[in-house]
Each structure stands twice: as structure tokens, then as C-alpha cells.
Amino acid sequence: MFKLSKKVQSLPPYLFLEIDKAKRKAWGQGRDIIDLRIGDPVQPTPKYIIDALYQAAQDPATHKYALDQGLPALRRSIEGWYQRRFNVNLNPDTEVLPLIGSKEGIAHFPLAFLNNGDYALVPDPCYPPYKGGTILAGGRPYLIPLLKENKFLPDLDKIPLNIRKRAKIIFLNYPNNPTGATAEKDFYKETIAFAKKNKIIIISDMAYSEMSYDGYKPASMLEITGARDVVIEFHSLSKTFNMTGWRIGWACGNEKLVSALGKVKSNIDSGIFSAIQLAAIAALDGPKEQIKNMCNLYQERRDILIRGLKSLGLSVEPAKATFYTWIKIPKKIDSIRFAGLLLEKADIVVTAGVGFGKYGEGYIRMALTVPCERIEEAIRRLEKVL
Numbered sequence: 001m002f003k004l005s006k007k008v009q010s011l012p013p014y015l016f017l018e019i020d021k022a023k024r025k026a027w028g029q030g031r032d033i034i035d036l037r038i039g040d041p042v043q044p045t046p047k048y049i050i051d052a053l054y055q056a057a058q059d060p061a062t063h064k065y066a067l068d069q070g071l072p073a074l075r076r077s078i079e080g081w082y083q084r085r086f087n088v089n090l091n092p093d094t095e096v097l098p099l100i101g102s103k104e105g106i107a108h109f110p111l112a113f114l115n116n117g118d119y120a121l122v123p124d125p126c127y128p129p130y131k132g133g134t135i136l137a138g139g140r141p142y143l144i145p146l147l148k149e150n151k152f153l154p155d156l157d158k159i160p161l162n163i164r165k166r167a168k169i170i171f172l173n174y175p176n177n178p179t180g181a182t183a184e185k186d187f188y189k190e191t192i193a194f195a196k197k198n199k200i201i202i203i204s205d206m207a208y209s210e211m212s213y214d215g216y217k218p219a220s221m222l223e224i225t226g227a228r229d230v231v232i233e234f235h236s237l238s239k240t241f242n243m244t245g246w247r248i249g250w251a252c253g254n255e256k257l258v259s260a261l262g263k264v265k266s267n268i269d270s271g272i273f274s275a276i277q278l279a280a281i282a283a284l285d286g287p288k289e290q291i292k293n294m295c296n297l298y299q300e301r302r303d304i305l306i307r308g309l310k311s312l313g314l315s316v317e318p319a320k321a322t323f324y325t326w327i328k329i330p331k332k333i334d335s336i337r338f339a340g341l342l343l344e345k346a347d348i349v350v351t352a353g354v355g356f357g358k359y360g361e362g363y364i365r366m367a368l369t370v371p372c373e374r375i376e377e378a379i380r381r382l383e384k385v386l
């Protein structure tokens, strides 16, 4: 009787039902599963942030609707963090917008600029909300493949002229989920020139800006002259401070883009719990060692995993950033079946690459979200199976 809207019907399918079922069954049988699938830090949120939340929640003033596009104090704190990190000045009143997690902002942004049938240029494989947000806004994703031979950067020259004309948005995500790839300023400069020429908005998703290794520090697009004309950048406290469940992030960049997103949001949500905003200030203003410790922890795990996978003859490169390892699998088998086999034969759960889009086929993703001993155990099990 009730028919789903065309938009909801055309959302990408969820491809993991079989593996989910198999995983639940394996768990139910008491098997010792190593879960390398989820990109959710297992470390708790640092205590100084929890304490700040606890204290803030005692004050009844935080219990009311938090309107006003984020607390002015949080916007100033974001401005300060951004200045220290990227040496870029933002206007906290007009160029910064706190979000209920960056996913929320990313998924809502297309509503502000897409009309029915407009294209958004979406990298593939990608974080799913780029496609979902585009489709729910009535737009059409035009997939740009991220291929190994291009270092998992989009090849802008391959985008046909007629698509460029009808595209309003391009999504970028570096450091990249799921491939672990990074982008440098030369690529950003080219993309900014492409965007200006074709009047396309750049969404730059920097959820992993702080999770990097070997001394590498990802740059922000906004460091580049002229970027502010076309770029809106999304940041998240989720991975940086182990705060995935708290739901807090921000958008910053071009004033018109930021305020358009604010306008959409003012029709959908009623602000972020003020106590969480105050805790976010504590996080951003807090000690730097926390981030360094996080990176050291993941770097150690990454090195163990890469060494192990290489010893098994798999083709992998250590990612300079993110907590993901993107692994090419044998040609004869598709990624869903390969993931299924790993679960069945080795009690290891990984993500099938095709879950991030068709160009993710031929790969699996492992997340560095289990301790070193478990990674070593996973390698021992893989050795038996492969």
C-alpha cells in the first residue's frame, strides 16, 4: 500500500546482509572472531573530554535548545584549532558551522545546491553518504573511478564536457576512506582550477586529517590561494578524539556555502546539545599528546599488518594516513565471496571493497581497530587459509 519514494528506491543497495548474517551466526557459535571491518576507534574518549561533558551537563543552561548555528565559543575554538593546524584564518561567525557529526552536514549539503537531475561528481569507491546525500536531494551521482594507477585520485580530464556543464558539486576525501590514499597540493590546485572553470562546488571531507604516520601531515585545501571561492571542508571530532558516538564535527570555508548549509539545517535540526559543544571545545583546546598517542598506536598496528600481509605475498602499501589498509585480492574471486571465505575459514571479518562502489571490486578493506596481538593472530590465521 505504501510505496517507497523513487529517491529512497534508488539509494545504493546494502551489500553486506549475507556477511552480517554469517557473522552473527559465527558469534552465536562462540567462535573467536577478529573484526577488522568497522572504522570505529576502540579506545575510549579521553577522560578530560568526558569530564568536560560531565561538568557542562550539570548546568541547566545546557539543557535548552542550542540554536544560533553552534555556540560562538565553539566556533572560536574551531577557528583557533584551524589556525594552529593549517595556518589559515577563518571568520568564526561566517565561515564556520558546527555539525551533528560531519556525516550529517555532508549528507544535507546537496539539498542546498542540487536541483532535480543535477549531477554530483562522486569518487568511487567512496564513503556512502556522498551517493546517498546526492540521491536524496534529487541529484544524480556521476561516478569518477579511483584507480590504483592514478594513486586513487580522480582523473578530472576524463570527465565528459556535458557532465561538467551539468555538475554542481564534486566530493573529495583525502586522506581517503577506504583506500588510505592521500592528496597533495598540486592535485588540489588542479581541482580548484577545474571547479572554478566549470562552476562546481568542492566538498572536501577531512575526517582523517589528524590520523597520519611517518611524520606526514595532510594539507587543507583552504591553504591554497583562491580555494575559498569554491571549497567547503568537513571536519569531524569522531576519529581524532575517539568520539564517534558523540556526534560532533564542523563545516568551514566559503561563506555562501557555509551559510546555505546552515539554512538547510535550520529547517531540519535544532542544534547540537550544548554540553557536547562545550566538551568539543575542551577537546580542540586540549593537549596535543592525545593525537600523537593515537597516531603512534595505529602506526604500530599498521606496520604489523603490512609486514604480515607482505609475508603472505599480498600486494599492499602502508597508508600514510587513516586507519585503513586497502588490499588487492586474487583475480579469480569477487570481494564479497572473498570476505565470506575469510569469515568462514579464518574467523576474520573484513569489508568487501564493492560495498564502497563498483570500482572497489577486487579489494578488501581492513581497519586497524584491534590490538597488535589480534592483528598478529589474524596474520597467523590467514597464513593457514591462503
Ligand SMILES: *Cc1c(COP(=O)(O)O)cnc(C)c1O
Residues within 6 Å of the ligand: 039, 100, 101, 102, 103, 104, 127, 173, 177, 205, 207, 235, 236, 237, 238, 239, 244, 247, 248, 249
Ligand atoms: C568516519 C568518517 C566521517 C566522520 O563522520 P562523523 O559523522 O563526523 O562521525 C566522515 N567521512 C568519512 C570518509 C569517514 O570515514
